[in-house]
Amino acid sequence: MWRSLRPLGRSAASGGYRRYAWTDADADCRLWFRMQAEARRLDVETDRNGNQWAWLGDPTAGGAVVTGSHLDSVPDGGAFDGPLGVVSSFAALDELRARGVSFKRPLAIVNFGDEEGARFGLACVGSRLTAGRLTKEQAYELRDGDGISLPQAMEAAGYDPDAIGPDPERLARIGAFVELHVEQGRALDLSGDPIGIASSIWPHGRWRYDFAGEANHAGTTRLVDRRDPMLTYAETVLAARREAELAGAVATFGKIAVEPNGVNAIPSLVRGWLDARAADQGALDAVVAGVETAARDYADRHGIDLTVVRESFTPVVDFSHALRDELSRILGDAAATTGTSGPSGPSGPSGKVPVLGTGAGHDAGILSESIPTAMLFVRNPTGVSHSPAEFAAEDDCLAGVRALADVLEELACR
Numbered sequence: 001m002w003r004s005l006r007p008l009g010r011s012a013a014s015g016g017y018r019r020y021a022w023t024d025a026d027a028d029c030r031l032w033f034r035m036q037a038e039a040r041r042l043d044v045e046t047d048r049n050g051n052q053w054a055w056l057g058d059p060t061a062g063g064a065v066v067t068g069s070h071l072d073s074v075p076d077g078g079a080f081d082g083p084l085g086v087v088s089s090f091a092a093l094d095e096l097r098a099r100g101v102s103f104k105r106p107l108a109i110v111n112f113g114d115e116e117g118a119r120f121g122l123a124c125v126g127s128r129l130t131a132g133r134l135t136k137e138q139a140y141e142l143r144d145g146d147g148i149s150l151p152q153a154m155e156a157a158g159y160d161p162d163a164i165g166p167d168p169e170r171l172a173r174i175g176a177f178v179e180l181h182v183e184q185g186r187a188l189d190l191s192g193d194p195i196g197i198a199s200s201i202w203p204h205g206r207w208r209y210d211f212a213g214e215a216n217h218a219g220t221t222r223l224v225d226r227r228d229p230m231l232t233y234a235e236t237v238l239a240a241r242r243e244a245e246l247a248g249a250v251a252t253f254g255k256i257a258v259e260p261n262g263v264n265a266i267p268s269l270v271r272g273w274l275d276a277r278a279a280d281q282g283a284l285d286a287v288v289a290g291v292e293t294a295a296r297d298y299a300d301r302h303g304i305d306l307t308v309v310r311e312s313f314t315p316v317v318d319f320s321h322a323l324r325d326e327l328s329r330i331l332g333d334a335a336a337t338t339g340t341s342g343p344s345g346p347s348g349p350s351g352k353v354p355v356l357g358t359g360a361g362h363d364a365g366i367l368s369e370s371i372p373t374a375m376l377f378v379r380n381p382t383g384v385s386h387s388p389a390e391f392a393a394e395d396d397c398l399a400g401v402r403a404l405a406d407v408l409e410e411l412a413c414r
Contacts, residue, residue: 001087005032005071006079016076016388021114021125022050022153029071033111036090042109047170048163049129050113050154056093057106063175064106065412067092067404070115070126070363077116078390080182084378084397086111088180092405099405101413105175112363119144119153121206121273122312127363131370132166139164171370176323176411179364180376180404182392186383187356194396195403197327198319198375200357201365203284204277205313209236209253209295212305215260215268227303229270230258232295239294240274243287249278250359251287273311277359281316317365320372327374327407328353334406353403360385376403 009017009025019025030052037044037054045053053059069085089109113126120142128134140161142150151161188196211229237253244251252275259269274291278284292308299306331353356377364373378392378400392400 014076017073019073020119022157051126052111054109066108068110085180091401095405127366183377183380184385188379194399196377201317202359203316207274210307211270216266233270235298236295243290247283251276323374
């Protein structure tokens with residue numbers, strides 16, 4: 001499976017992936033998902049929001065156990081973020097069938113659409129629409145860098161944008177959702193554990209900063225006569241780093257657009273996007289307020305007009321304590337029964353599966369207000385993510401498959 005998925009949407013220049021929503025690469029990944037599902041005699045459907053579901057059993061029976069993740073990527077992203085969860089879900093089903101278990105509840109594997117938000121700037125579009133966390137009207141306002149709207153992109157890809165919207169009937173049929181994901185950090189590497197369980201997702205959001213100045217000639221305009229928004233933007237980037245360090249949080253300006261974007265022209269507009277995340281709401285509020293205060297101070301000094309728009313926000317997500325505790329019990333019992341504690345088993349040196357928080361957003365976090373959700377993390381020895389250098393060792397990936405299979409067996413077969 002991994003070998004068949006690896007080439008899809010991969011850039012020869014960077015070695016990373018450009019699997020953006022409603023593009024040819026996205027279509028290739030969707031076809032791959034369908035083929036994997038059909039090879040396992042699963043019933044495949046695409047819901048009104050473009051999410052793919054592969055069902056074993058009756059989808060309308062209720063109490064379904066769902067697993068999966070996403071196949072899209074950030075610009076030049078890595079091979080594991082998202083796809084590891086989908087590949088592992090199919091592999092876990094193979095493992096359960098090899099064990100000869102009988103399913104008492106419907107099981108589904110899902111590929112959520114547009115999780116990364118690389119094309120339209122909003123993460124988790126597919127799950128947000130399904131959960132009613134993004135309205136149809138809001139979705140219709142989303143546009144990519146070329147000005148193409150979300151409904152235009154969906155229609156061009158052969159999907160009906162008029163159908164998008166909340167899907168409470170579908171969510172009501174799901175008893176639990178468990179998402180496996182590569183860890184986007186080094187907590188498991190530092191603790192020596194191959195597998196972890198998520199406790200929560202930090203509150204996080206994206207803010208757009210528009211710095212408007214005055215375009216002019218780079219070679220003839222005196223420094224004292226300039227209204228250069230790039231200076232204010234640069235000072236704001238440094239302020240974001242300072243505020244994040246003070247609050248024990250993270251803040252990043254990772255995307256920028258400049259007009260007129262000429263080498264010999266002072267910019268008229270610099271637009272930058274702030275990504276800020278913190279362990280709690282108070283710390284996040286402090287960072288965001290501190291960055292904006294600093295930006296406005298710099299803007300006033302340089303004669304720059306500043307507009308700040310919050311484009312997205314996700315509050316802290318505490319995963320279902322009952323489901324999280326159930327995963328801890330299941331994996332602890334599995335390790336005790338099989339003696340698989342250690343590098344290739346679900347638990348590490350402590351004999352227990354660690355529970356850890358994360359600063360990364362996920363579809364499981366979006367769905368957590370609607371259904372019980374939980375997450376498993378697979379060790380990432382480098383801690384690198386959203387990069388072609390993203391990596392997880394084969395033994396750890398296989399430990400993740402076995403852990404996911406143990407969880408699904410307990411939830412869907414007993």
